[in-house]
Amino acid sequence: MEIPERTEIIIIGAGLMGCSIAYHLSKEKKEVVVFEKRNIASGASGRNGGQVIQLEGRDKNPETIKARLEITNENNKILKTLEKELNYNLEYQKIGSLDIALTKQEWEDIKETIKAQKKAGDKEIELLGKKETLQLCPLLTDNVFGSRFRPSDGTINPFFLTHGFAFRAQKLGAKIFTYTPVKKIIRENGKAKGVELENGKKVFSDIVINATNAWSIFLCPEIDILPLRQVAVVTEPVANLPVYPMEAFIDGDAIFTTTQTKSGNLVAGGFRTQARDREEHYDESVEPIELSGSSAIFKRIFKGLGDICIIRSWSGVMAVTGDCLPCIGRYPETKNLYISAGFLNGMAYGPIVGKLVAELIIYGKTSISIDIFKPERFYKKRINWPKFYNYTILAEFFARV
Amino acid sequence: MKELKLDEKTYFNKISFPSFERIKKGPVAIIECIEDIPCNPCETICKFGAIKVGFPITNLPILDEEKCTGCGRCVPVCPGLAIFVLDYNFNEKDCLLTIPYEFLPLPEEDEKVKCLDRDGKFVCDGKIIKVIPPERNAMTAIISFAFPKKYYNKIRSFKR
Amino acid sequence: MEEKDLVIIGGGPAGLCSAISARKKGIDVLIIDENLRPGGQLFKQIHRFFGSKEHMAGVRGFIIGEKLLKEVKELGVEVWLNSIAYGIFKDKIIGVIKDGKNTHIKAKSIIISTGATENPLSFPNWTLPGVMGAGACQTMINIHRVLPGKKVLMIGSGNVGLIVSYQLLQAGAEVVGIVEIMPKIGGYLVHAAKIKRFGVPIYLSTTILEGVGKDEIKGAVICPVDENFKPIIKRKKYIDVDLICIAVGLTPLNELLYQAGCLFTYKGYLGGLVALHNENMETTVENIFVAGDCSGIEEASTAMEEGKLAGIAASEKIRNKKWEEEKEEIRKHLNDFRIGTFGEKRKLSKEEIIKEYYERIKT
Amino acid sequence: MKNKKIICRCKEITEEEIIEVIKKGIKDVDGIKRALGAGMGLCQGKTCTNLIIKIINRETGIPIDKIRQQTSRAPVRPISIKIISE
């Protein structure tokens, strides 16, 4: 397949966002070319637990809760029928998710969060006491205080989801070029004209979309999106364990456990990273302390899983914006340039965001408001990110601002 | 189905096969090693300097048939089990072939055996004459068996 | 965290020899091996090795193994058995599971001698019990001393296929045949002659179409191929076997080298992807050395020489001394081995590796 | 299942499935792993990687030395949680 001289739309990045956008645009008969530095789903889309969690974290802000719920609810709706639509096995299972409290303080925080989220209009979430939590998940440690349960959350195979979009998009005419890194976006007179590839070749287009998440800043430096490294371990496949996508805080770190795939591999991980400066967050090797630390999550959260074997570890880089919400929409001051980046929890967004970005490009507006995610909010705004950071330091940073 | 065939032609003209004159004179080593294998224990072990590999050690071993006494020391040391000793004049009608043997159970002296060619095909009957037990040669037994002279260049093995 | 001068991962012929040569230079050496005893594949090699007197020619592999073990013991090399080096991390930190405990060792220098892995060959029903690697079969009969089948079909006539067939005969099995897809055998004729004279047929230009059986292998369908290696289906033939062994080559085991960040190159004659290294067996990561099959598939004899070389070279750096003459002597031995039909190509590949090492280390 | 050739023994991915994905444009081992899960089973691709390379080579004509190979991550053997977490 030859790289064309020009095309209607160029998408940079073949992660979940890029592929979902490519699919939705191709469906509308747009001519789409995707450039990817490595493979499909090589970045965060292939390095996550596959949790579909609508309101990850402990959001207590009614405004963001509403906006996030509106969009992720729609995402869940899409997921219900997506397997059929893409004709691809996605291993989607709607089994609910838990946010568990392992200390009294966490338990108070969860109760407060639920209060705030219910008040903001969330009718679904439940507060489970210790007994109910253990009933739902008898594997959990007896040290659990209680949990937040959201029944409509679940898990999906992140590889298959991304490939499902990619393959379908290709079938509809999209061209995906892997191992074809983009050097820069060509911008002239306030307009995006196309991209220049690493090999020097220029490809022109009417529209350019930056969907490179943690790598976004290299192409669109005006919006300061921070890479945040995550480490996880994967176990051998285990049959029939009552495990849900779970969030918790341990020693100030956000951690998660889940079943990554239907075949029963358990995944545990979090932002338990040894990385210090920005550069190191892109490092995809795993340190010994990260490997043992991530494995230890299983012991902290569950009881009796000690004999299950770890078969793999990985690290990958998520992305954080100045307010922890993604940047989606038209790029300020540069016509025909769009961005969809800054995701910490892409599975809950990918399918719907692809659809909304396509709507925005084709119709100039979206069926659901994405105002809260608009890129303007950080455009050319210097964020005083800490030079050395991990999750804990960032949490403090956000608490301060 | 095409099979790998091994017979006297495989080795003829490719090695310094002792001349028939020499064979008739008495015990002599037959070295069926026709590839450039980096290996020379046969040269090292021969007290009479009858086997030459030289340098490089991938050279094919060359037998000096006049120097060879047919002592048989080279038989168990060949990693390829490719050296035999033939005593053409064992008796009036039979010749005697000495081969390395690494199987159990060992045959017994005087035992009747079926003689096989290089492809393992039955050729004629024969008789075990001598068995040197494996312990003496790092677990390679040395067996001498007799069969009609006319098969001297055909037979290389036996079954019981 | 424990700190060590030299850690050798894999106590096969290469690893043991590098330990011996480094220990002789006064280096504190630790060998990590995942088996219950070191020696690697030597203990299943019950045949006599080729070579010359200096290289224990004519001695059986497992006897060489015992000799090396004795030497390692006498020299006081520390050996961790039943220990898994599960990862190499930054700054030469090795993760090891020893006695059921997770430990980390920081090494000044590491020699990776993890050996090779058998190549698979897929055909219908190759997943059934009764299909296994030839090396696996060799482990079963010579280490575990259990016959995994009584009537055997061997796929591949390289030296491994030929030698394991012979050893199957020694273990009391019947080898129904050896199939080879090429028009000539892959290994040495002497090895082929050893089994032919006991009546084992070697089918050339022939392949396996499928394994037959419901729960276990009961037979196999073999079939001649044309000059383009396409099976001539109408001439296929069913044979009764209960074990199919796959002997279609080896691939260097380079997972740890990859984790250590070493650069690789592809060399078909050496079994696939191999770590770039210089004439001292040092990889593109300083103070990480490689030796034996994991630096390219050759023989145990070359593995041992490479091991010695790596052992001395690693010692040079640790002690800040030079033993150039000794190394030169070993290189000479290596060149002695790398001649002949198989050796020549490997020698060339090895030279290319060293050349590429210097090209890539610059950039 | 009859006469289907399994390539990844752990996840039981067949040759047909791999070829189908290659036809969709995936041309390296890592890509096949991500698209199908081949090589992500208990053995972590130790057996199937070479076979997948050969299939890619046969289907696409890309020389074997140009086909990107799978990566490796610790641990190289399955290790129980209770041991590795210490």
Next chain:
Amino acid sequence: MKKKDLRIYKHPILGDMPEKKKIYIYFNEKKLTAYEGEMIAAVLYANGIRKLRKTERFKKPRGIFCAIGRCTDCVMTVDGIPNVRTCITPVKNGMKIEFQVGLGKWKKKIW
């Protein structure tokens, strides 16, 4: 019993099998003789048992493939723990080995 024993007691190169302590293991409740130091899968193969498990997706039987603990084909449920690589796990007296179906079941109570 003797008839089915596929151990190689006498070997032309390796000599007689060294004497080892006799122990017993159970395969699906059937009592089998084993010798200390033997690997689980080797004991089963010695007794003519080559089907060690059935796979998850296609429900096909599997046995030993690599014999060195890499391929994970020989995994079985040992003392209630599934996915144990039996080709490199030595037997212990009284060990309970079970044919594993699919991913296996944790017989050992884990919660």
